[in-house]
Amino acid sequence: xxxQDQASGLRKWASLxxxxxxxxxxxxxxxxxxxxxxxxxxxxxxxxxxxxxxxxAPPKPKIPLMVVGLPGSGAAQVSRVKARLxxxxxxxxxxxxxxxDWSIHIAMAETSDLAELCNQYNRWALWIxxxxxxxxxxxxxxxxxxxxxxxxxxxxxxxPHLPRQGLLDNLRGAAExxxxxxxxxxxx
Numbered sequence: 001x002x003x004q005d006q007a008s009g010l011r012k013w014a015s016l017x018x019x020x021x022x023x024x025x026x027x028x029x030x031x032x033x034x035x036x037x038x039x040x041x042x043x044x045x046x047x048x049x050x051x052x053x054x055x056x057a058p059p060k061p062k063i064p065l066m067v068v069g070l071p072g073s074g075a076a077q078v079s080r081v082k083a084r085l086x087x088x089x090x091x092x093x094x095x096x097x098x099x100x101d102w103s104i105h106i107a108m109a110e111t112s113d114l115a116e117l118c119n120q121y122n123r124w125a126l127w128i129x130x131x132x133x134x135x136x137x138x139x140x141x142x143x144x145x146x147x148x149x150x151x152x153x154x155x156x157x158x159x160p161h162l163p164r165q166g167l168l169d170n171l172r173g174a175a176e177x178x179x180x181x182x183x184x185x186x187x188x
Contacts, residue, residue, distance in 0.1 A: 062103035069127035115149035
């Protein structure tokens with residue numbers, strides 16, 4: 001038999017012996033064993049506040065970002081954009097925050113309600129492929145934005161290792177010179 005079982009058995013036996021003895025003497029066991037609890041002090045405002053459960057902070061609103069230039073739309077494209085933002089965040093770009101801080105929306109430059117979207121959202125980005133052969137497609141996207149009343153300022157969403165010289169500078173220069181658009185290029 002274990003020590004805990006022996007102790008439990010002894011306590012039961014002692015309690016039973018005490019109850020029998022008190023019953024023989026005519027003592028009310030329940031009343032005799034009842035020990036009144038001391039009254040609780042009145043609640044002060046500080047104690048009342050401390051005892052209330054902490055209110056959950058409302059969730060931080062996500063930053064909307066409209067992205068153009070991606071082939072297609074859907075969860076896979078949103079994941080690509082979040083991965084790119086995560087790369088910048090890991091490089092110490094504080095503005096990128098955490099990828100989940102962003103509400104990514106994929107837009108097509110050909111959409112008929114582009115001007116309405118531009119009025120509704122103020123953060124826009126152009127997805128820039130690292131393939132220089134896609135320069136014409138990226139410029140065409142910028143031209144469509146220009147013609148349809150789209151944003152005049154966009155973040156160049158490119159791979160962190162893509163150098164500023166070459167594709168990024170050429171695209172930025174063409175957007176500024178021919179379309180009066182600002183393409184914000186963030187290169188290392």
